[in-house]
Amino acid sequence: MATGKPIRLFRNLSSKIAAIPMILTVLFVFVGGTAWTVTYSFTSSKLLPKTKFVGLRQYERLWETERWLVSIENLMIYGLCSMVLSLLIGFILAALLDQKIRFENTFRSIMLYPFALSFIVTGLVWQWLLNPDFGIQKIINGLGFTSFEFNPLYNSDIVIYGVLIAGLWQGSGLVMVLMLAGLRGIDQDIWKASRVDGIPAWKTYLFIIIPMMRPVFITTLVLIASGIVKLYDLIVAQTGGGPGIASEVPAKYVYDYMFQGQNLGQGFAASTMMLLAVLIVIIPWAYLEFGGKKRG
């Protein structure tokens, strides 16, 4: 046919051209980089990548290393506590701010302020605050409570909780703002209906409002989770991984082996393990969320 249909490839041509740089970035940098890393994790690369394949040797070494095991344990503790506590703190703060109080904007800014600081600054600030010689412990001792001891950063059993405090201080504000936006999206008539029904406020939150905020919770969880997996700079600034190796985390392990230990193969193996862990969480979730039958 002479006048035939326009060729599908050329439809919306300008938007397709505009998308090309991002498509290339995704293909070469993200997908390509990931594939390259996974491939070289099976080699004995040291300072420079080389293609001498050694099978699963790097992984065997990885799981025999004490430092990696401590890293994994720390990430689990930090991740679980940070997920639960920042959701809890963020939601409670948002619920309190949602009571039509005065100076709401001021409070919101104060709570969100730590989020404007980088992890490096946060880590340094809390390193000082938790320092027994001139931080919180010193102040409370100075008030007369001489037996008071709060010194997490120099105690290898609880050092990760010291990092957790800083992480929560930095991240809860963002969770609060997201939750507040979610609460504001709830139809006020729902609140009125539950008051007429005589349902106490905490029950309304628990059984009606929070289930209605499911999309906000998912967004928030994704943001918190991505922050947890890439936890690195906070550790570097606050503890440097110490005392000893007590506050090491996987991302730091990867960085140290790749760029300081001059052991690329080991670093790649560790980062592949991190990728695997993330996929194990994401794939079942994505299947539940997007797979199966479509929801209305």
Add this chain to the structure above:
Amino acid sequence: MTITTQSTGQPSVEVRDLVLKFGELTVLKNLNLDVYEGEFLVLLGSSGCGKSTLLNCIAGLLDVSGGQIFIKGNNVTWAEPSERGIGMVFQSYALYPQMTVEGNMSFGLKNQKLPKDEIAQRVARAAEILQIEPLMKRKPSALSGGQRQRVAIGRALVRDVDVFLFDEPLSNLDAKLRADLRVELKQLHQQLENTMIYVTHDQVEAMTLADRIAIMKDGLIQQLASPEEIYNRPANLYVADFIGSPSMNLIKGKLSGDTFDADGFAVSVAGYDFSRQPSSNEVWFGIRPEHVELGEGSGPHFEVTAEVVEPLGSDTLVMTRLGGERFWLRMDGQSRVTSGDKLTIGLPVHAVSLFDGRDETRL
């Protein structure tokens, strides 16, 4: 009619000198209202008149700034909404989205720690009255607008209360469904014989449903009367203009003796039932488009020219000009009038309303 018995019945809801302020803004100004047992009272007004605010005060969802509210003789001014013996239906339905229809209707009752069989019995009865039994296991997202609003009414019904409050319950529905549900609401009221207070901005809903209508403007009740009274004897210019579509023809002019005189138009109002003397000779002359007589009737008559003709099927609206103002006529739907036609009209005195030119109240 039932209205006379109701107006002498027991007051179910009493509002005394109610004041509500939002900061500097006074929304309700010393408002008084008695709603009688079993009465269907409609609060009618344009947006911002305070009608929903008044309803929220009665429900206890807003703290009043002054005055008192009694329900069934109890002072409930500071009582919690759930303790007032009211059920409420909202414009947006306000159903709990992740619960089934049954869950929505029973959640409040479960919270009151009622026995299980009592809850089941009440829910089943409400479902039967509203004919929503097949929907009980569905979630609100799987229901149409009309079904959702029925569930919302059901949630109020199971509370087994004396007073129902409706906040524009039909406004989110399309015209056909609105008319259907309006009839069902009227039947529901006849069946239950509860006191109902209903807020709307739709005068058709108000006229069809109400035993009495309270027309509100600027936080004050302009007129509180039966639909017939409000239609036939509007208390002031605002009510006259607000009720009726198209609204009452209103012409400003001078009254000298028995003659009303406006720009090139004089008519005798001999026989008008004055309730009081006008404060000056300035008055408003009003007559509804449907009360204008066609042809040379018994009274005075005039010749007018049709300027715009709007055929509606059931009747035809014709815009003419009288006394320098637009003057609408409502004619039979079958009458063939085209613009430019000359018409003879009569203005029967018994259908005329006169309003004072200064305070705009009925004479």
